[in-house]
Amino acid sequence: MSSSRRSVGPVSTFRASVVWGVVLCLISAASEAQWTPLARDQVHDPDSPALKFLQEPSQALSTLPRDSAGNRVDWMRALNERVIAPRAKLDADAPVRLREDDILLNQRGGMPMVRFPHRSHTQWLDCSNCHEHLFKSQVGANRLSMFQILQGEQCGVCHGAVSFPLTECMRCHNTPRTAK
């Protein structure tokens, strides 16, 4: 046995074990890193007795259509494909109003225009959730500003807190000016 062969064996063993280690770790990281367990989420008290009872985000959210931002759930697809069927009301007499039209916003700005869909908003929300305290109902009567939105005003009351975050610019700024 030559000295060179003695040195090759351990190195290839080392390489193989590193490769396997990386592969296994990537697989486990990919399957678990999407949603933080409640005990490590920095808001729940790890000593709280509730942690034995509360549903883990990964259990509920991993079965829903996937998205890249926010909860990592495409909530509109989940609703439209009836993967979830959230109740629209508690009181049988409560109104459920759906509005279908789109409003074209940001017609003079530099970014692509915003086609605001009433439909997807009223699939979740009531008119009174936005009108009239956040937005006047008259088209053109609202002065929208990203500065305000980024501070949690206007669209930013929800977008950036609960609905998809403000990092997803093009989901709202979705209409080229030439397509007007």
Place this chain on the structure above:
Amino acid sequence: MSPWRGTLACAVLAAALAAPGPAHAEYGDVVINKRSDAGGVRPVVFPHWFHRIRFQCRVCHSELGFKMRAGANDVLMADISEGKFCGMCHNGEIAWSAERCDLCHSGKPGLPSRVYGGHQTTGPGRW
């Protein structure tokens, strides 16, 4: 290099990769601690993700009267016990009753009230 050194290096690498990533609250989690600390109970953690699977926004934000703006709601335990706000569902029929204090009051003591978003933004909201 000896085999055990290779194994050791692999173990170190594996431990580093398997270590927990940046832990964060789920997107839209709200911590409500207006009175909890003072009252000697843990703050409330409200998970939007859990509730929106089961209820559309309008149920809480229109029927139940929760204002949209984070921090704008002043809910007392007395209200909940009388069937208002959370108490519309947390009555032992639709969801667990308000007597099971620990299930909602499950937050880390001392946490300030706010929306604790997820990995992309902490979310706005003024309190």
